[in-house]
Amino acid sequence: MSKCMNGNESMKEMIFSLLQKNRRNTFLKNMVELKCKCGFSEKITYYDFLSGGEFEIGQTIQTISPFISESIYDETIRVTPLNFSRNCPSCREEITGVFPISLENLIPMLQMQPPDPIMYG
Ligand SMILES: [Zn+2]
Incomplete structure (x- = not known):
């Protein structure tokens, strides 16, 4: 795999630092299933998946928003898998797949602060 992906690496760093700040975010307790063609499957939490760093940031594609309202005809959105x-x-075969949430949707979810009672203490 190519090593000259500086943009991707800094995006990963950002994900890691958001993970550290929001490790108690309930969103991170969702599970992602890794399935192999041999029948093996494993469920790990979003947190374990993302903090493990075993992912690559894919090519951003432009796509038509699935939430088109009547007034907007072709709103394109960016999706980075x-x-x-x-x-x-x-x-020992390679299991490949795509994380169920795109980068564009992931970042705001990681930035969401859970209610923290300590803040008012
Ligand atoms: Zn297998």
């Missing part, structure tokens, strides 16, 4: 690959612990 997070692609992951890891070796299957059962058959």
